[in-house]
């Protein structure tokens with residue numbers, strides 16, 4: 001008998017107490033939890049929660065977005081910037097003191113490792129958890145692009161923000177590789193003392209494009 | 216050295232729990248580290264779970280989904296195999312540790328590699344994969360910071376989430392300075408004991424390994440039967456490195472980790488980070504489905520591991536332990552864990568969940584003292600995001616230990632005596648007596664007493680003192696004085 005038959009046979013024997021006519025759906029699962037914990041202002045909550053992870057959040061109106069991106073890159077002193085295919089022109093600074101690296105043809109691992117930063121969009125933002133989700137769609141690039149450079153600037157449009165995790169999962173396509181990013185990489189492995197920045201980008205900046213917040 | 220079913224699940228050179236606990240209790244440094252660490256993480260967890268008004272409903276849904284999955288595990292695994300295969304991955308089945316190790320070794324060889332990078336996987340620790348690979352001449356590099364500390368220190372993990380929780384910054388600094396050079400890039404000159412500096416040293420040390428790695432071995436937090444999607448939940452980005460950069464990815468996953476549908480993740484992605492690190496969401500969660508042309512590994516293998524899980528499944532009481540999502544909340548609230556640390560459990564799976572999982576996976580005769588490594592206070596049950604009734608399973612396994620000893624005609628008296636000593640050691644001081652006075656815990660004790668009653672025979676003395684809401688007569692201090700004549704407890708702070 002091969003291992004597959006062995007394991008499946010053992011499982012069936014172990015489940016002898018489960019009635020033969022019981023279907024998976026017969027085991028009740030109550031879905032009475034809340035679909036959303038976000039409240040009235042998901043955008044504001046998203047901004048707060050992202051900042052809570054010690055990521056930088058910049059809120060800007062659509063007309064000023066390009067400027068906000070350029071300023072953030074200058075503040076950081078970025079000299080080489082990875083810009084994935086499909087990044088929207090409307091958010092792309094026209095020029096700056098950086099060299100632009102497209103990923104077509106694909107950059108090598110060494111080239112990515114040497115780049116100062118990466119500029120992307122996102123697929124979805126989750127307000128309650130302060131998460132951005134990347135699905136490798138246009139403007140996001142393959143996964144390595146947002147992993148190796150030490151600085152990640154992500155442009156999120158207000159209308160991409162959903163309240164909570166259930167809505168986000170419903171909006172995403174699991175067939176694509178997905179990366180849920182909540183703040184910069186971090187570790188608490190040394191005396192549970194949180195340190196931001198281990199292997200992934202140590203600095204995450206989110207430029208949030210939408211109506212200006214009412215102050 | 217590990218042996219038995221060819222795996223690293225139970226460390227047979229570790230003494231039985233009571234003996235190991237006694238050693239750990241004498242280590243004031245360890246106890247100080249643990250008290251601080253578990254206290255911090257407990258507070259964080261309570262803060263973020265308290266934010267969700269429907270936390271109890273989420274727990275109930277998590278428990279129900281796991282129950283549904285386990286009762287129909289064969290169907291979901293077959294469905295998972297189909298979906299992963301359809302998406303371009305290859306599924307392997309392993310009935311035990313040896314089979315799993317052989318599959319992985321052959322896959323690494325087929326990829327022409329003599330080293331692999333690894334992202335934290337309890338399943339591969341359980342099967343002793345690193346040792347098996349070493350025997351085949353393949354180097355396995357742990358990339359999780361805590362795992363790296365454990366590996367470089369020639370040490371063993373002592374916590375599910377923070378495997379090096381027993382090490383403080385000074386010890387880690389020493390390990391990095393001494394050992395890094397032998398494994399690759401040495402520690403930077405003048406490395407301090409600042410956590411930031413230590414994390415930076417790990418980043419530099421591992422970078423070259425990530426960039427040149429051709430094969431990665433990972434665990435999995437879940438796999439979705441319906442879509443074939445596999446996921447890893449992490450913090451540091453070492454997971455992303457392993458899942459993205461190499462050409463070949465081998466994921467070793469216990470069969471119980473399958474979930475029915477993509478939408479079911481909405482429950483677990485809320486439960487897990489909050490219970491585990493006490494965050495609303497962990498920094499990185501990666502999901503992938505088979506392979507994606509032009510992005511990430513082009514060769515993906517999923518190894519489905521039994522290794523004692525089906526035996527656990529066969530026990531209708533013990534089965535619930537397979538619902539565990541390895542959040543480690545039960546460790547952080549456990550008065551016994553806080554005082555003994557993880558090593559005393561002598562297993563890859565420490566703490567309350569280890570006390571029920573290890574004897575079931577390896578057989579109660581391999582770890583007969585573990586079901587007794589608890590005060591049955593019920594804190595683990597209250598904390599568990601998937602509502603595993605650990606005290607219930609412990610009581611059930613205690614009865615099994617007694618039965619197995621009776622069958623083998625071994626006189627249980629000596630072990631019962633050791634356990635009695637440990638009972639006193641673990642029961643006090645202050646912290647536990649305070650816990651035992653709390654009304655909430657008291658109600659658990661009463662409910663349980665109605666169900667299990669006393670243990671028979673020579674273990675009665677143990678169960679009597681354990682099940683009683685009253686602290687035993689002998690305090691830790693008294694026990695210490697009695698068992699360590701002539702020693703002072705310098706450095707003992709509380």
Ligand code: SF4
Pocket residue numbers: 375490538539540541542543544545546568595598599600601602603
């Ligand atoms: S038993 Fe429950 S609390 Fe303990 S690690 Fe598993 S899921 Fe977490």
